[in-house]
Amino acid sequence: MTDFFKLHFFIPLGIVLALIIIPYVGYMANQQLVLAVVIPYLAVLIFLEGLIYRVIKWARSPVPFRIPTTCAQNRSLPWIKKSIGEKLDNPETTLQVIGRMALEVLFFRSLFRNLTTKLRRPADHPEDAKLYYWSYKWLWLGAIAFHYTFLIVLLRHLRFFTETTPGFVQTIEHVDGWFQIFQPTVYLTGIILLAALTYLLLRRVYNPNMRYISLASDYFPLFLIMAIGTTGILMRYFFKVDITAVKQLALGLVTFKPTVPAGIGVIFYIHLFLVSVLFMYFPFSKLLHMAGVFLSPTRNLANNNRWVRHINPWNYPVKFHPYIEHENKYRQAMKEVGLPVEKE
Amino acid sequence: MKEPVKSEFGTVGEKPKVEKKIYNRNLILAGIIAFVVLITFPIWNLQGKSVPPPDPKLDTPVIQKMPEKDRKCIEDKNYMRNYHMQMLDNWRNQVVRNGNRQYTSLSGKKYTASLQNTCLECHSNKSQFCDQCHLKCWPRASWRPN
Numbered sequence: 001m002t003d004f005f006k007l008h009f010f011i012p013l014g015i016v017l018a019l020i021i022i023p024y025v026g027y028m029a030n031q032q033l034v035l036a037v038v039i040p041y042l043a044v045l046i047f048l049e050g051l052i053y054r055v056i057k058w059a060r061s062p063v064p065f066r067i068p069t070t071c072a073q074n075r076s077l078p079w080i081k082k083s084i085g086e087k088l089d090n091p092e093t094t095l096q097v098i099g100r101m102a103l104e105v106l107f108f109r110s111l112f113r114n115l116t117t118k119l120r121r122p123a124d125h126p127e128d129a130k131l132y133y134w135s136y137k138w139l140w141l142g143a144i145a146f147h148y149t150f151l152i153v154l155l156r157h158l159r160f161f162t163e164t165t166p167g168f169v170q171t172i173e174h175v176d177g178w179f180q181i182f183q184p185t186v187y188l189t190g191i192i193l194l195a196a197l198t199y200l201l202l203r204r205v206y207n208p209n210m211r212y213i214s215l216a217s218d219y220f221p222l223f224l225i226m227a228i229g230t231t232g233i234l235m236r237y238f239f240k241v242d243i244t245a246v247k248q249l250a251l252g253l254v255t256f257k258p259t260v261p262a263g264i265g266v267i268f269y270i271h272l273f274l275v276s277v278l279f280m281y282f283p284f285s286k287l288l289h290m291a292g293v294f295l296s297p298t299r300n301l302a303n304n305n306r307w308v309r310h311i312n313p314w315n316y317p318v319k320f321h322p323y324i325e326h327e328n329k330y331r332q333a334m335k336e337v338g339l340p341v342e343k344e
Numbered sequence: 345m346k347e348p349v350k351s352e353f354g355t356v357g358e359k360p361k362v363e364k365k366i367y368n369r370n371l372i373l374a375g376i377i378a379f380v381v382l383i384t385f386p387i388w389n390l391q392g393k394s395v396p397p398p399d400p401k402l403d404t405p406v407i408q409k410m411p412e413k414d415r416k417c418i419e420d421k422n423y424m425r426n427y428h429m430q431m432l433d434n435w436r437n438q439v440v441r442n443g444n445r446q447y448t449s450l451s452g453k454k455y456t457a458s459l460q461n462t463c464l465e466c467h468s469n470k471s472q473f474c475d476q477c478h479l480k481c482w483p484r485a486s487w488r489p490n
Contacts, residue, residue, distance in 0.1 A: 048383075052376055059372045060364060163395045183433035215453035240426035244477050249398045254386040263422060271424055294375065314362045321353045 005211050012220035016227050017276075023273035027266040035269045035340040036249055037258040043276035050283025053290060058295045064312040066305045069298040071113070074306065090301050105293055108147075111140040139203065144344055147195035149189040150225070152176060153232075156187070160250035184236065185319055194229045197222060224278055232270040406465060418449050418462070432459060459489040 026035050072089035073082060082090075103109040112263040115138035119129045155172055159165045177185035201222045204214040227327045235241055245261035246268060282288065294300065327341055328332065334341050347359040347446075366372055393474045401415040407415060419431075438444045447457040456462050467473045 048380065050377075055372065056366060056377060059366045059368065062362065062367060088393075101486050158386065162389060183430050199476050242422070242425050244398050244425075248395075251390070251395045255394055256387075261397070291379075314360060315359045316349070316360050319356045321356070 003212075004135045005254045008214060009205070009219055010217045012223050015188065016223040019224070019274060019277055020227060020231075020270055023269045024266055026273075032260045032264075032269065035273055036260050036264075037253065040253060040272060041258075041278045043279035047279040048283050051288070054283055054288055054296065055291050058292070062313050063297045063301070065310055066301045066303060067210040067297050068303045070303055074303055087217070092304055093302055097102050097300060097302050101294070108140055108144055111143055112137065114139050138199070142196050142199040142203070145192050146200060149196065152189045152192060153187075153229075156189075161254050163251070182237070186237070189237070190229065190233050194226065195333055197226045201226070217286060221281070221285060223277075223283070224252065224274060228271065228274045228278065231267055231274060235265075235267045235271055239265060239267050241268045315331050349353060399481075400474075400475040400476040401469055404473075406468065415439045417466075418447070418453075418455055419451075423450075432463075435459070 003237065005155050021034050025313045026032075026236075068091070068252070070090040072086035073080070075082075075092055083324070087096050087105060088100045091100050100109075114136050117132075118132050120130055120132050152162050152172060155169060158169045159173075173187070176189050178188070179186065202216060204210045204222075240262050242261075245264050248259065248261050282290075301322045324342065327343070331341055331343070347361075348355045348429075350356045352424075362389045376428070424431075435447065438447075439457055445457050450457060456465050
């Protein structure tokens with residue numbers, strides 16, 4: 001088990017370190033054009049193409065029967081009323097499905113109901129061990145902190161891709177740098193992002209059960225996004241690069257007139273390369289739950305099996321083999337061994 | 345061509361060919377299009393028009409009067425571009441909190457730590473120098489020009 005863990009932990013770590021060295025070597029070999037233009041374009045193409053391919057592939061699978069996972073009572077006797085929470089947990093209409101999906105996508109409801117189990121000694125029977133369940137919100141907290149800060153960090157980067165920074169981005173920055181500490185102002189989301197990632201990583205490493213089921217594909221995105229966050233923070237606060245040149249580069253990319261301004265530090269190329277790798281890796285990994293959450297049949301279907309007939313597209317008219325045919329075939333043999341027959 | 349389904353009793357039916365199609369096509373396509381439109385926002389926002397890079401001007405009278413070889417900022421150009429904000433912040437701290445107005449540059453030259461008297465003496469053209477980046481393409485929500 002230890003070896004299994006080591007393999008799945010250290011190989012992705014090594015890959016991410018190699019991914020940091022590659023752009024460094026490329027920078028030293030003056031391959032800025034490849035690092036800043038070719039690879040980012042390629043990454044966005046692979047990202048979009050892969051994502052659309054996967055979504056279409058999912059959409060081609062028929063889901064003939066409704067298979068929602070439900071946590072509440074289905075429609076029942078008329079005097080049994082369903083509360084709003086029960087309607088969202090066992091949706092009967094499209095509107096309720098939309099409500100359920102919104103709760104899932106925006107607030108990670110299924111993680112919010114996460115439970116933990118522990119064996120404890122009950123006070124009245126100290127010699128016994130009893131299994132206790134209780135609410136466990138840390139995973140939800142870590143996940144929601146990570147996802148929302150990542151989104152905000154992504155939106156903040158719009159500053160580089162627009163001629164004049166949109167108002168909402170300025171508002172985000174203003175709120176994000178609320179405390180106005182240090183120069184340049186520290187953005188809280190950057191710190192929360194790394195803290196949440198650290199928790200999500202430690203959760204896998206610390207708990208033996210989690211460690212056992214964690215694979216390289218679980219650690220790799222964590223290491224990769226941690227490396228992206230770390231290089232970003234280093235670049236913003238410590239090893240500064242010429243930010244107007246970076247913006248010129250970004251604007252050149254989105255206006256399809258790519259230029260590589262001179263004098264951008266190597267850390268920028270490392271950051272950009274890691275982001276490109278994340279984009280390329282995205283459609284082939286578990287990160288695609290971004291699209292998959294909308295297409296999961298256990299969540300996005302109304303639980304109406306009891307009153308709507310859903311027909312299987314691969315149903316065929318079945319040729320029945322009724323008992324009487326069976327008897328016609330074996331009547332003589334049945335009579336011989338004394339079995340009762342319907343027709344003489 | 346329908347494929348027969350066989351069992352111990354012979355042919356019991358014919359497997360229909362399941363039509364290959366995108367289920368909920370309109371919804372799926374709408375979702376994909378919405379996503380692509382959303383993430384290509386920077387592209388259609390600019391519509392391919394080129395944005396000139398900021399062009400801070402250095403042709404103030406004070407700089408012009410300097411002999412060619414002395415036309416240097418406190419630190420070298422790259423350092424000033426990347427770190428001027430931290431330098432000014434450090435100056436503020438050392439002047440306001442410690443009353444120390446002396447700044448020794450990396451090359452050993454001594455300067456008075458003052459935005460008004462040192463920086464703006466040469467760079468007296470705020471709108472053609474500072475604002476080129478700070479207002480045009482690098483506005484900060486918390487940075488208020490006065």
